[in-house]
Amino acid sequence: MKPVCVVLFAILAAVPVLAHHAGAGFSQETKVITGTVKQFQFLNPHSWIQVNVTDDAGKVVEWSLEWGSPNELGRQGIRPSTFPAGARVTFKIRPVKSGAPVAAFQAAKFEDGHIIGKWEGDADGQ
């Protein structure tokens, strides 16, 4: 079995996701979702990761995960190829309070074990 390589990019957790606008609509609680990346919009004023997630009923829901400006993310090593379409990824997110499939990105864990952002503790913000 190949050793799992885990690389932490902890500093990325400090990137101010909500710089362009106020973040009052996002919950303070975190949630974990797993899905397939559809698109990584590496654009200003905010990057967005579009992820297809299959819910418990078998329905595919497209989540929109908001992240920071590519300017600072780019200086920290993030590239348009960081979230390739088709990649299966588990995300730690702060969803909007309304329950819509939109959230603020916190961290991501890939199938090979590498991590983007700060992944601490278990799911649901514990």
Place this chain on the structure above:
Amino acid sequence: MNGTRLVTCVALSVGFVLTQGMGYGQSTALTPFDKLPDWSGLWMMMGGTVFDTATQTGKGGVLTHGLREHPPYAELYEKKYEEHLARRDVDRFPDVITNCGVPVGYPRIMNLPDGYEFLVRPDEFYIITENGPNTMRVYTDGRPLPKKEDTWGTYTGVSVGHWEGDTLVWETIGLKGDRDNDSILDRTGLVLSDAAHITTRMRKINDNTLQAVLTIEDSKALTKPWVVTKQFRKQKPGLFMYDYGCAENNRNPVNTATGETLILGADGKPVK
């Protein structure tokens, strides 16, 4: 014309020509390049994007009403601020830059995420930010500040400064303040009036830290001067700055009728 009068005439003429050639932008008091401090590199603002000393001391609660150090507001502006906070709490106080249309102005340009460059020339100093993007100019060529009646209120105002050793000192007037309800200091709703007069002192406090101390006076909004500090940390060498197209993929437009900041979902329609 006798000899004395001729000499006098020539001397006066030469003097006239020389003074006409000077005007703005030419001063014998310019600090030469080799005497100016080195503020080169890419810098990032330290602390949160909220304008008060609490963010510098880690007291926290920068987005929570009641835990911040309020400016010494006069009664009318304290009421405005309380109203802004209340609207902010229900997402009805949008950040004016969210619709990507206006500069952040001064002093908010000292309060942004993403990269900064501080360009120092003998006759002028520039603050250039990625976020926005935004630019501020401080004229250090010896010109005076314009008279108040020769300003008309802009987001960033007019700034004139001089060097005191390694410290750049400048004054800013001609700010629009809250006149058109489109200029804030931060997204909690801090505002100033069009009477604001800001004196800034900026210098390196160590090799990797630039510090700006702003003394904000405002005869309409403040009961006394309000002193705030912002610091900037130098980033590792070799990094690039990039452009910033605020409208490139703005999925957070403001509903201008309600003041609500929207989030556009995958289908481009608002979700909430």
